[in-house]
C-alpha cells in the first residue's frame with residue numbers, strides 16, 4: 215500500500231510546526247473520534263513538550279458514543295486533557311477550554327496592566343475538521359473546508375473576538391502510518407488520499423471490517439444474509455443486495471465501491487468507531 219508522505223515532507227512539516235509552536239500560547243490537537251489513536255500524529259507530543267494543550271476527539275457525531283467515552287477515559291488516565299466535539303455544530307466548550315488553558319498567562323499580563331492577545335494553534339492530520347472548528351469559533355466561514363485532504367494550503371490566522379487569534383495549519387501533519395491496518399482505516403475516513411489507494415481494495419477492506427463492526431448494518435442496509443462472505447464475494451453480494459447491476463445483469467462493482475465508502479464517510483452506516491482503546495482496567499473488563 216503506497217502512501218504519499220515522504221520523509222522530506224515530514225521533516226519540513228516538523229520544522230515549520232516547531233517554529234510555530236514557539237509563537238503560540240496553546241495548542242488544540244484534533245483527532246478523528248472514529249480513529250482516535252491512528253489519526254494522531256506520532257511526533258506531536260514530543261514537539262509540544264510543556265505547551266498548554268487539549269486533545270479534541272472531533273466528528274463525535276459519527277463515532278460510537280460508548281467507544282468515545284472509553285477513549286476519553288483512556289486519554290485522561292494518561293494525563294491528557296481531552297474532550298469530544300462536533301466541530302461543525304457546537305464549539306462553546308472549546309472556547310471555555312481555551313480560556314482555561316490560557317488563564318494563567320492572561321492573569322499574569324493583567325497584573326502588569328496589559329490585555330494580551332492569546333494565540334492558539336489548531337493542528338491535526340488532514341480532513342480532521344481543523345478549518346471547520348475555526349470557522350465555527352469565528353462565527354462565520356473564513357477558513358476553507360472540504361471533505362478531502364489538502365484543502366487548506368497556507369497557514370492562516372483567524373481573529374476570534376478582541377483577544378484571541380487562531381492559527382489554521384494546512385494538513386501537514388501525517389498520521390500514524392506504522393501499519394497497513396492503520397493506513398487502511400485512515401483512508402476510510404479520508405485522512406489520506408483515495409487516489410493513492412486502490413478504491414476496490416479499500417471498499418472491500420471496509421466491508422470486511424464491517425462484518426465485525428456493524429454486522430446488523432450489513433444485513434439491513436446491504437441485504438447480506440451470508441455473514442461468512444468476505445472480500446470480492448461480499449462486495450458482489452452488496453451490489454446485488456442494492457441492485458447495482460449493469461445491463462446484462464452483471465454487478466456494477468465500481469458503483470458498489472463508491473457507495474460503500476461514501477455511505478460510511480457520511481455516517482449513513484451508523485456511528486462506527488474503527489479502533490478501541492487498550493483495556494482500561496482489568497477490573498472494568500470483568501465488570502467488577
Ligand SMILES: Nc1nc2c(ncn2[C@@H]2O[C@H](COP(=O)(O)OP(=O)(O)O)[C@@H](O)[C@H]2O)c(=O)[nH]1
Pocket residue numbers: 272273274275276299300301302303338339340341342343344345346347358359360361362363364365366385
Ligand atoms: N460529521 C462531521 N463532519 C465534520 C465535522 N467537522 C468537520 N466535518 C467535515 O469534515 C470535512 C473536513 O473538514 P475541514 O475543516 O476542511 O478539515 P481540515 O482538513 O482539518 O481543515 C468537511 O467536509 C467538514 O464539513 C464534525 O464534527 N462532524
Ligand SMILES: [Mg+2]
Pocket residue numbers: 344345346358359365366383384385
Ligand atoms: Mg483545513
